[in-house]
Amino acid sequence: xxxxxxxxxxxxxxxxxxxxxxxxxxxxxxxxxxxxxxxxxxxxxxxxxxxxxxxxxxxxxxxxxxxxxxxxxxxxxxxxxxxxxxxxxxxxxxxxxxxxxxxxxxxxxxxxxxx
Amino acid sequence: xxxxxxxxxxxxxxxxxxxxxxxxxxxxxxxxxxxxxxxxxxxxxxxxxxxxxxxxxxxxxxxxxxxxxxxxxxxxxxxxxxxxxxxxxxxxxxxxxxxxxxxxxxxxxxxxxxxx
Numbered sequence: 001x002x003x004x005x006x007x008x009x010x011x012x013x014x015x016x017x018x019x020x021x022x023x024x025x026x027x028x029x030x031x032x033x034x035x036x037x038x039x040x041x042x043x044x045x046x047x048x049x050x051x052x053x054x055x056x057x058x059x060x061x062x063x064x065x066x067x068x069x070x071x072x073x074x075x076x077x078x079x080x081x082x083x084x085x086x087x088x089x090x091x092x093x094x095x096x097x098x099x100x101x102x103x104x105x106x107x108x109x110x111x112x113x114x115x
Numbered sequence: 116x117x118x119x120x121x122x123x124x125x126x127x128x129x130x131x132x133x134x135x136x137x138x139x140x141x142x143x144x145x146x147x148x149x150x151x152x153x154x155x156x157x158x159x160x161x162x163x164x165x166x167x168x169x170x171x172x173x174x175x176x177x178x179x180x181x182x183x184x185x186x187x188x189x190x191x192x193x194x195x196x197x198x199x200x201x202x203x204x205x206x207x208x209x210x211x212x213x214x215x216x217x218x219x220x221x222x223x224x225x226x227x228x229x230x231x
Contacts (some may be wrong), residue, residue: 032217043121043208043222044159051217089158093217102149103220105158 003027004092006106014114019077021109023090026071030092034103035064035075038087047088048075080113087111118142119211121223129231130201136194136226138209145211148192149220150184153206162207165192199230 004025013019021035031052036044050057050064050073057064063076077084090106118141126134138148147166151159163179165171165186173179181203183195192211196203206227210220 034219036222041206041225041227043119043210043224046117046219046221049219102161102164107158 002107003030004090004104004106006088006090006109008109009107010110010112012112012114013080015082016079019075019080019084019111019113021075021077021088021090021111023073023075023106024071025073025092027092027094027104028071029094030104032093033064033066033073034091034093035062036089036091037084038089038108044089077111080111082113082115085111085113117213117219117221119145119209119221119223121209121226123226124224125227125229127229127231128199131198132230134196134199134228136196136207136209136228138192138194138211138223140190140211140213140221143211143213144189145192146189146214147212148186149210149212150182150192150194151208151210153208153225159208162194196228199228201230204228204230 006023034049035047038044048059048062048064050066055066066073087108087110089108091103093103120139122137150162153159162177163171163173165184167186167189171184186192208225210222212220
């Protein structure tokens with residue numbers, strides 16, 4: 001059961017344009033969402049997060065939008081730069097009785113920004 | 116800030132060898148550390164969660180006697196793959212989190228394990 005899904009395995013955009021990466025989830029207990037960026041042979045790098053009490057969080061060129069009713073979140077990157085080319089993972093966690101609060105990851109979307 | 120160092124980055128060894136991977140939080144104290152495994156073109160799969168000073172919690176299907184986890188301090192966790200076999204070849208990544216929920220996990224750069 002894939003609780004976090006990124007339906008687009010790849011996305012290609014032109015430098016300077018907006019990149020929109022999408023993520024859907026099924027578990028209504030998720031209350032914290034994150035986006036990570038990953039280069040080959042490296043660990044994921046944390047980009048931005050959002051709590052379920054918000055619907056938008058912005059940090060520089062990165063903005064995350066959360067639509068709780070649709071169980072959907074998206075990451076907007078504007079303007080896109082060639083250095084943004086990487087795999088982007090959406091992740092979610094929820095309140096758990098144990099202290100784990102583990103992350104559930106989506107499958108990732110390969111973003112390619114063309115010069 | 117929030118740097119996680121994972122060592123070694125690459126291991127190639129013979130079948131039957133035990134391999135230890137270290138994960139250190141360099142500039143923060145990690146209440147919880149996590150170990151993941153990633154197969155090619157797939158997402159990260161959580162193997163286990165460990166809190167400092169207590170036994171790790173393993174995900175379903177992960178053999179705790181095969182993948183030994185020690186989290187002896189707030190800055191160090193180790194994963195030992197015991198008697199490794201070719202099917203254990205994978206990319207192993209650790210992460211560390213300061214505090215409890217609603218804090219991001221910060222990841223190490225991973226260890227590429229190849230068992231011949």
